[in-house]
Amino acid sequence: NAGVTQTPKFQVLKTGQSMTLQCAQDMNHEYMSWYRQDPGMGLRLIHYSVGAGITDQGEVPNGYNVSRSTTEDFPLRLLSAAPSQTSVYFCASSYNSNNSPLHFGNGTRLTVT
Amino acid sequence: GESVGLHLPTLSVQEGDNSIINCAYSNSASDYFIWYKQESGKGPQFIIDIRSNMDKRQGQRVTVLLNKTVKHLSLQIAATQPGDSAVYFCAEKENTDKLIFGTGTRLQVFP
Numbered sequence: 001n002a003g004v005t006q007t008p009k010f011q012v013l014k015t016g017q018s019m020t021l022q023c024a025q026d027m028n029h030e031y032m033s034w035y036r037q038d039p040g041m042g043l044r045l046i047h048y049s050v051g052a053g054i055t056d057q058g059e060v061p062n063g064y065n066v067s068r069s070t071t072e073d074f075p076l077r078l079l080s081a082a083p084s085q086t087s088v089y090f091c092a093s094s095y096n097s098n099n100s101p102l103h104f105g106n107g108t109r110l111t112v113t
Numbered sequence: 114g115e116s117v118g119l120h121l122p123t124l125s126v127q128e129g130d131n132s133i134i135n136c137a138y139s140n141s142a143s144d145y146f147i148w149y150k151q152e153s154g155k156g157p158q159f160i161i162d163i164r165s166n167m168d169k170r171q172g173q174r175v176t177v178l179l180n181k182t183v184k185h186l187s188l189q190i191a192a193t194q195p196g197d198s199a200v201y202f203c204a205e206k207e208n209t210d211k212l213i214f215g216t217g218t219r220l221q222v223f224p
Binding site for chain 2: 004031033035040041042043044045048050056058059090092097099101102103104105106107
């Protein structure tokens, strides 16, 4: 199994541009989530999904959209990037949302200028 | 709101010594706790978890202790090795779908 795969690894955007961060898992996990990691603030939950067709907001959802059309994929969309969205983004998945440990990808480092 | 925090931002230990990383949580309704290790440039890696109906759980060289009375979680690493150098995060989950992370403790291991 490849586990959780995130693409791209690095991205630079200009303010106002849009892009999609890709996340795929091959473990047949029902639960998937997106976190952002900023210095001194740990990991903060952006959006999550408990299964295909279901998404919900986390701690810091503003400025981000998600969809879950398949079990495997959970893309994160930035419709109009802002410098405040400069961060490292991690996608994670788990078997379900009931006390199963999350498995993380290796992250996407995004810089918005 | 509820939060998860850590007592020590940086912990320095001698190789071979035992390490103890502490975490305080404020949500008394949390029923599941996890420790993660994050090395530079990588995503967090699962170390060990514990449910609220337990107060201790052991893995390979690691032990997690949960004290619900004072809402305290600790990770003990036996015979710390240079490869243990990383940032360690505790995370908690109430009976919801959200896993909330603390801010992290950096463990530095010196030869």
